[in-house]
Amino acid sequence: MSSEFLPFHVPDIGEAETNAVVETLRSGWLTTGRKVKTFEADFCNYIGCSHSVAVNSGTAALQLALDAVGVKEGDEVIVPAMTFAATAEVVIYLKAKPVLVDCRPDTLNIDPEAIERKITSKTKAIIPVDMAGQPCDFDAILEIARRRKLKVIEDAAHALPAAYRQEKVGRISDITCFSFYATKTITTGEGGMATTENPDWANRMRMMSLHGISLDAWDRYTDKGSWYYEIIRPGYKYNLTDIAAALGIEQLKRCDQFYEARRRIANRYHEAFAELPEIEVPTIAPDVQHAWHLYVIQLNLERLKINRQDFIKALKSQNIGTSVHFIPLHLHPFYRDTFGYQPADFPQASASFERIISLPIYPKMTEGNVRDVIGAVRTLAKAYRR
Numbered sequence: 001m002s003s004e005f006l007p008f009h010v011p012d013i014g015e016a017e018t019n020a021v022v023e024t025l026r027s028g029w030l031t032t033g034r035k036v037k038t039f040e041a042d043f044c045n046y047i048g049c050s051h052s053v054a055v056n057s058g059t060a061a062l063q064l065a066l067d068a069v070g071v072k073e074g075d076e077v078i079v080p081a082m083t084f085a086a087t088a089e090v091v092i093y094l095k096a097k098p099v100l101v102d103c104r105p106d107t108l109n110i111d112p113e114a115i116e117r118k119i120t121s122k123t124k125a126i127i128p129v130d131m132a133g134q135p136c137d138f139d140a141i142l143e144i145a146r147r148r149k150l151k152v153i154e155d156a157a158h159a160l161p162a163a164y165r166q167e168k169v170g171r172i173s174d175i176t177c178f179s180f181y182a183t184k185t186i187t188t189g190e191g192g193m194a195t196t197e198n199p200d201w202a203n204r205m206r207m208m209s210l211h212g213i214s215l216d217a218w219d220r221y222t223d224k225g226s227w228y229y230e231i232i233r234p235g236y237k238y239n240l241t242d243i244a245a246a247l248g249i250e251q252l253k254r255c256d257q258f259y260e261a262r263r264r265i266a267n268r269y270h271e272a273f274a275e276l277p278e279i280e281v282p283t284i285a286p287d288v289q290h291a292w293h294l295y296v297i298q299l300n301l302e303r304l305k306i307n308r309q310d311f312i313k314a315l316k317s318q319n320i321g322t323s324v325h326f327i328p329l330h331l332h333p334f335y336r337d338t339f340g341y342q343p344a345d346f347p348q349a350s351a352s353f354e355r356i357i358s359l360p361i362y363p364k365m366t367e368g369n370v371r372d373v374i375g376a377v378r379t380l381a382k383a384y385r386r
């Protein structure tokens with residue numbers, strides 16, 4: 001058993017990040033400025049995309065992306081039931097309707113066959129979520145989208161750096177939205193990024209991220225600018241600060257290093273749990289690079305004497321922190337009461353929810369930490385075996 005409690009996640013912030021933030025604080029320029037532009041340029045170079053728009057959260061990126069492709073009141077947007085609140089709530093922000101779709105039993109990603117069944121004349125876009133960092137089945141999703149003339153707004157909050165058929169996530173969908181929340185694969189504390197190849201969408205997102213102010217007025221507080229500005233559209237306050245961008249610039253430099261650390265931990269977990277009949281390890285689809293933001297096991301409850309909640313409690317008693325990703329949207333009161341969803345409407349998401357546990361997986365974990373997690377899971381699986 002671990003001698004001290006192992007948190008589910010601890011961010012890896014080094015001296016370079018600390019120094020960059022302090023330098024920004026001392027520069028006298030704290031909000032959106034040169035650091036944000038540098039972060040956007042660096043992100044484009046890393047992903048290989050044409051346009052990156054930095055914002056203050058992944059949620060903001062999703063909303064701006066939907067707005068950019070023209071989602072409006074009365075439209076419908078396909079959303080996976082197995083996801084976090086942000087994926088669907090941004091649809092509601094625009095007074096459109098999120099139409100939930102069930103997940104696949106293996107990857108927990110959105111089921112393309114279920115997408116096809118939910119498309120109507122009101123459907124405007126699809127938001128696939130790369131669950132845990134594994135890209136969705138984009139061959140199938142993009143074929144449906146192109147045939148039905150729908151936009152694909154990819155929720156890649158978990159998927160940096162991930163790839164599908166050797167194409168980096170961030171270049172595959174019409175617009176891709178990343179998150180830099182504190183627990184993500186790189187962090188700016190709070191923050192997000194939208195990537196696209198479409199310059200009109202990029203300009204729209206950039207403008208709408210700061211009150212709908214004309215883009216030529218963004219430099220109005222520098223020696224290049226003027227006090228004059230124009231409001232083009234009623235926008236939002238979603239801009240990223242230079243403080244956060246300074247952190248992001250340094251984190252991005254370590255993105256590949258972070259990935260290799262998470263991949264090694266995932267491989268250790270795979271090897272340790274593969275032969276346990278009580279534990280189902282994550283399924284990895286062919287031709288993908290999994291980002292390993294999360295390592296989600298599924299309990300084979302028919303082989304255990306305890307349920308998922310008791311298994312989590314037992315892990316906690318062994319000083320191992322865990323989480324659950326996610327409580328499917330249709331099980332939350334808002335979606336149940338507003339849209340009348342029932343557990344049986346999404347049988348796979350409902351069944352998977354009862355079985356899933358996210359184990360710690362982050363670069364600051366030591367080999368001893370990894371051994372402690374493995375030891376606790378194996379001990380409990382054997383202790384509560386039927």
